[in-house]
Amino acid sequence: MLFHVRMDVNIPGDLPQAEAAEIIARERAYSQELQMSGKWRHIWRIVGQYANYSVFDVKDNAELHEILSGLPLFKFMEIEVTPLVRHPSSVREDDS
Template sequence: MLYHIRMDVKLPPDLDPDVRADLLAREKEYSQKQQREGRWPHLWRVAGEYANISVVDVADHDELHEVLSGLPLFAYMDIEVTPLAVHPNKIAG
């Protein structure tokens, strides 16, 4: 199943710099692992914002929740999920 996801990151401004650096390093490692394993085929930065737009390809809602809640920054994100379906006018391929 494909999902369109918008994630807005809201880190506390007073977050310890070492904690922040660790979170960001773990976030990068985790998200790249999901990409390599094919669950996260699209990841786009929203220009001018600490946010991204992603397309995630997982088996079901439960797997989606597992992937998203596994993000090290999950506690600092506002996440909006939209399930996607194939459009009838789409050219195959």
């Protein structure tokens, strides 16, 4: 199943800089592992914001929830999820 996910990150200003840096490093490693596995198909930064649009390709809602809740920055995020389905006019065969 494909999902379009918007993630807005709001790290508290009073979080110690070293702690924030460590969480961000873990976030990067976790997200890159998911990208290499094919589960996190696309990620785009939203210009001027600490936010992104992503596309996930996972088995079901439960797997997506597990992935998202496992993000090290999860507790600092607002997340909006939209399920996707292949458009009948798509010329790409791998859009399922």
